[in-house]
Amino acid sequence: MKYIVAFALLCVALVAAKSISTEQSQFRAFQTKYNKQYTNEEFTYRFGVFKNNLKVIRNMNLKSKAQKSTATFDVNAFADLTVDEFKKYYLNSVVAERDMNAPVAADVHVDAMPTNYDWATLGAVTPVKNQGQCGSCWSFSATGNIEGAWFLAGNNLTGLSEQNLVDCDHECMQYLGDHVCDQGCNGGLQPNAYEYILKNGGIDTEESYPYTGVTGTTCNFDASNIGAKISSWTYVSSNETTMASYLYANGPLAIAADALTWQYYSGGVFDFKECGSVLDHGILITGFGVDTTNNEPYWIVKNSWGADWGESGYMRIIRGKGLCGLNTFVTATQI
Incomplete structure (x- = not known):
């Protein structure tokens, strides 16, 4: 025995x-x-x-x-990080929460919405960028929306400078009873970024003010290198059908969502019920579609974690369920 x-x-x-x-x-x-x-x-x-x-x-x-x-998860560049490290380096320490008293853009009526639509395939979206170990996702979300709006206003697609915002934007607003300021790699909010750009007269091009991934001690904004200007910004309805119509008519939408469970996403339509509603990451919705495998409607989301994350830097996430709170903090600019 x-x-x-x-x-x-x-x-x-x-x-x-x-x-x-x-x-x-x-x-x-x-x-x-x-x-x-x-x-x-x-x-x-x-x-x-x-x-x-x-x-x-x-x-x-x-x-x-x-x-x-259909969502799958796999080893990626974040696989040697603890949850706390991932939150610290790649998520936003300034948690977004929509001010329900703020004005919302008028609904857009579209007679015949397509089943699939993506501004990334129509020339309105720049290549996927990488924020590095810097909580600057809010700046990438903001520039992504402005890049699309600028293009749709009849201009050439122009990469805009996140570093301009990281170094120079210290805009603050009274936000749900708190005094909230943009803090470079320590987090920020898209509405603050828009307000800075409005007051600043524009934002520099990415080429003239390249990204470094650290908060600089000096602001190097140069008015002669402005790549885009905006005239206003607004929140967009949290109704996902209305969101799709607005995106179809006006271009990509800058949003915030709970991205803690996105760390190892590698593909498919993300419909992970464990996803929370703490809006700790700024990203860009570029389009929508329906997956034929399970007949799942989805959003197409451009992330800022590099092109080797997810589906070449993008993810598809279930549409119509408000998953990860992605419909609760939706913003857009006007040129």
Whole structure:
């Protein structure tokens, strides 16, 4: 009997060793792909975080399948980060919450809405950008909306400078009883960014004021390098049918959403019921469509985490459920 027990324990040990070996191989491949460099001490810690995240990814895929969602999750550049680190580096510390007393744009009536529509395929959206480890998502969301509006006003598509906002925009507003200011890599709000651009007379081009991913101590705005101007901004209805009509008529929409569960998204229509409603990330809705696999209506969202995240820097998220609070803080500018 004791030989049988010993043999069983040996088998368990071999399986465990094989699992560790596989995880180490995955971690080495991850390091190579994303050029991750660690000290010996940090390697041990990051490997532990990575192993835990592999379990998280597996569980999310199982939950997604159980919920009959087409969304998939996989190892990406964030796989060596804890949840707290991901929140700190990539989400907005200034949580958005819509001021329900603020004016909302008039509804747009469209006689025949298409089933699928995406401004990214129609020349109104710049390539996917990367905010890096800087909580500046709000600036990318704001510039994305203005880039689209500027193009639709008859101008050339022009990349606009997020760094201009990160360095120079310290605009504040009384926001739901609080005095809220834009704080570069420490967070901000699209409405504040719009107000800064209105007062500033415009925003510089991305080419003239390139992104560095850190909050500069000096504002280098140059009026001779203005790439776009706006005349006003507004909130847009939280009704998702109305949102689609407004987007179809006026271009991409700058929004905020709860993105904590987006860390490992790799593709499909995101319909993850565990997604919350704390609006901690600014992004851009560029279009909408219907997935033929499950007949799921979705939004097309442009993110600012680089082109190797999600579906080439984009994600599709279920439309019509208010998932992740994406319909509660919708803004747009006018040229």
